[in-house]
Amino acid sequence: MIHHLSVSAADPKGAAEFFADVMNGVVVDFQPNPGSYMVFKADGHGTGIEIYPAGSVMVPNGDPGAVWELQPADADRRTSTHFALSVDKSLDEVMEKAKARGWQAYVCDRGGHFHVIEVWIENTWLVELLPATFAAEYLGFANAVCEMADPNRALDSHQPQARTLEQA
Numbered sequence: 067m068i069h070h071l072s073v074s075a076a077d078p079k080g081a082a083e084f085f086a087d088v089m090n091g092v093v094v095d096f097q098p099n100p101g102s103y104m105v106f107k108a109d110g111h112g113t114g115i116e117i118y119p120a121g122s123v124m125v126p127n128g129d130p131g132a133v134w135e136l137q138p139a140d141a142d143r144r145t146s147t148h149f150a151l152s153v154d155k156s157l158d159e160v161m162e163k164a165k166a167r168g169w170q171a172y173v174c175d176r177g178g179h180f181h182v183i184e185v186w187i188e189n190t191w192l193v194e195l196l197p198a199t200f201a202a203e204y205l206g207f208a209n210a211v212c213e214m215a216d217p218n219r220a221l222d223s224h225q226p227q228a229r230t231l232e233q234a
Contacts, residue, residue, distance in 0.1 A: 070104075070114035071149055072124075076188055078103050078117040084167060084187070085115050088153045088160060088195060099134045148192040150182060152201040157183060160195050177224025180204040 075081035082093045082103035089107045091114075096102035099118050107113045121137040153160065157173065160183050164171035170186040180203035182194035196204055211220040 067111060068149075069112040070116060072116035072118060073147070073187070073191065073193075074118040074120050074122050074143070076120045076143075076190075078119050080167070081187055082115075082117045084163065085117070085151075087163060088155050089113070089115075089151070090154055143190045145191050148194065150194040150196055150204065152196045152198075155195075155197060157197050157200075160185065160197065177221065179207040179220075179224065 073081070078101060079093070082105050085091065085105045086093045089105060091105045091107040094104050094106065096104040096116055096118075099116075099122060101119045102122070103117050105115045105117070118134065119136070120143055121139065121141055122134045123137055124132045125135055127133040155163070161171050161173075164183075164185045168189075170184075170189055172184045174182050174184050176182060181200045182196055182204075183200070185193050185195055187193055207220075211217050214220055
């Protein structure tokens with residue numbers, strides 16, 4: 067189980083408020099990296115998302131633990147890192163909340179196995195939100211994969227888009 071993860075945003079507070087809204091969580095200041103926020107959901111699992119100012123990167127610092135450094139303002143903010151998050155909101159509510167912020171959002175079919183709502187936070191990075199029906203599809207698929215004789219075949223029908231791996 068993943069308990070928390072971190073992402074960055076040009077508007078960390080706005081992104082934190084969006085996640086708190088769709089998760090039914092709370093936003094708190096994240097003091098270790100000034101200007102950052104953490105969203106917690108009281109779900110008994112410690113589910114949380116840390117949101118750092120855009121350009122923040124973590125670097126090792128030995129026994130005291132990681133420290134944050136800031137990349138130049140013109141650094142590319144796109145990333146391959148994304149996550150799927152079950153939410154208590156409906157598909158329509160999620161789409162409305164993304165639209166209200168001017169963020170792209172799409173309902174996507176993942177190879178006929180399950181659906182997600184792709185929300186492009188600040189139109190820069192991806193989070194896949196799963197309302198209850200989509201979460202049930204995903205969980206059914208994930209559990210079935212674990213029971214397959216050859217789980218490597220599970221994603222065979224989920225092929226890359228034509229543009230995948232084009233030069234950015």
